[in-house]
Amino acid sequence: MKTKKHNLLLISHEQQISDKIHSVLKQIFQIKQLSFDENCRDALKHESFDLLLLIGLQSPMDVHAKLRALHLLPEIPPIILISDIVEANFIVRSYRYGVVDYVQVPLDIGELISVLHYQIKKLLDRSILNQETGLAGLWQKLKPNLNLELINAEVGIVYQNPFFKNNIVPDNVAFLRVQFFEKFRINFENQNIENLFGKRAKHLISYLLYHHKKLISREKLIEIFWPYHAHHAAKNNLNVTIHSIRKVFQRILPDVPILTLENDCYQFSPNIIIQTDCEQIEQFYRNAKAIVSNLDQKNAIKELQGIIALYKGDFLESMYEPWMEKRRENYREIYLYALNQLSQLYFEIGQYLEAIKYNKLMLEKDNCMEEIHQKLMLCYHKLGRQSKVIRQFQNCKKVLQQELEISPSKKTISLLSELRQGCASS
Numbered sequence: 001m002k003t004k005k006h007n008l009l010l011i012s013h014e015q016q017i018s019d020k021i022h023s024v025l026k027q028i029f030q031i032k033q034l035s036f037d038e039n040c041r042d043a044l045k046h047e048s049f050d051l052l053l054l055i056g057l058q059s060p061m062d063v064h065a066k067l068r069a070l071h072l073l074p075e076i077p078p079i080i081l082i083s084d085i086v087e088a089n090f091i092v093r094s095y096r097y098g099v100v101d102y103v104q105v106p107l108d109i110g111e112l113i114s115v116l117h118y119q120i121k122k123l124l125d126r127s128i129l130n131q132e133t134g135l136a137g138l139w140q141k142l143k144p145n146l147n148l149e150l151i152n153a154e155v156g157i158v159y160q161n162p163f164f165k166n167n168i169v170p171d172n173v174a175f176l177r178v179q180f181f182e183k184f185r186i187n188f189e190n191q192n193i194e195n196l197f198g199k200r201a202k203h204l205i206s207y208l209l210y211h212h213k214k215l216i217s218r219e220k221l222i223e224i225f226w227p228y229h230a231h232h233a234a235k236n237n238l239n240v241t242i243h244s245i246r247k248v249f250q251r252i253l254p255d256v257p258i259l260t261l262e263n264d265c266y267q268f269s270p271n272i273i274i275q276t277d278c279e280q281i282e283q284f285y286r287n288a289k290a291i292v293s294n295l296d297q298k299n300a301i302k303e304l305q306g307i308i309a310l311y312k313g314d315f316l317e318s319m320y321e322p323w324m325e326k327r328r329e330n331y332r333e334i335y336l337y338a339l340n341q342l343s344q345l346y347f348e349i350g351q352y353l354e355a356i357k358y359n360k361l362m363l364e365k366d367n368c369m370e371e372i373h374q375k376l377m378l379c380y381h382k383l384g385r386q387s388k389v390i391r392q393f394q395n396c397k398k399v400l401q402q403e404l405e406i407s408p409s410k411k412t413i414s415l416l417s418e419l420r421q422g423c424a425s426s
Helices: 015-025 041-046 060-073 086-094 109-125 135-146 162-167 199-210 217-225 231-252 277-293 298-311 324-350 352-365 370-381 386-404 410-423
Strands: 006-012 029-034 052-055 077-081 100-104 176-179 186-188 259-262 265-268 270-276
Touching: 006 015, 015 029, 015 052, 015 109, 052 060, 060 077, 060 086, 077 086, 077 109, 086 100, 086 270, 100 109, 109 386, 199 217, 199 270, 217 231, 217 265, 217 352, 231 259, 270 277, 277 324, 298 324, 324 352, 324 370, 352 370, 370 386, 370 410, 386 410
Parallel strands: 006 029, 006 052, 052 077, 077 100, 176 270
Antiparallel strands: 176 186, 259 265
């Protein structure tokens, strides 16, 4: 017997995003679409919906006016807001008006599916849906395509939204922005507060903030930070460090609890909204890969430049813990991917100076990449700078000899010869 689809109300004034969402979700939900300006009261009064997607790309006032109107209705389904407005006050107020999840534009379908998947699991837990519906199977078919190719599985987003509990959002909410690339920073109300923590506390809070969407067990923290201590001593060290972290937050946020402990696992309180540059880079990366495959150069460049803008330096580059090394390497690979794609895209559209800039940034990370030296030689040739072509070849030869004790490959030598001949014939 065919299973009845569950209802989704989609409110939007952006047709392109609506169509994109509809095409992905129509196999799972019965979707009703309304424009942003339509009165939703009748639809919600006469029909039952499991989830409500609100696409609000207008001014914050317009979005909040719509949320307030929805919030006044007697019964509304959980609201997921899709918006390009990223100001902290806007997001916090949106949660207070009943939003349970927020997805940022440019829309990443993978993130949206992850958000919906989490909400569906909550509905399943409440026995509104059950495993026999086949819905879980459909989600599993969609989920495998969401994995990042270059990022280790632990780095991928595990979506968890603490605001769903009882649909009640507390008034005492704090918004933290966290920077992991280059210097570690915790920004609260335009003040950096990371220096309020001692060295061990800073290392521990960096781990907790990076994994802020997960439950972290005490044993895991002891294994990572005190692996060679006796268990009793390690547990005591953990308790002391957690206490020092709580003490710092109590000074700046006296009315907001920070870390909760439940079933021997730590988790950030529902009162804390956390935004990290790691999550932003991951989203730019997923968007860029999807766009590059569709040969949309202009939008691909925009997404790739988003990665470069956020990657101010290596992941926690001034801090050293074993858990950081793999993530540092994974994010460096994403950075190099973005640089390589940008150099290629700019070369294809004839903007050789831009291509040179991004190739040089790649060599700053690894100056032994012979193929990047080759690309720079090609760029200089396109600009008619023959002396630069030869100089780049000599630079490549010198670096390979000093670092690896090898000579340039036949391909690089042949390229130099071809470019010289091309210049002579012209």
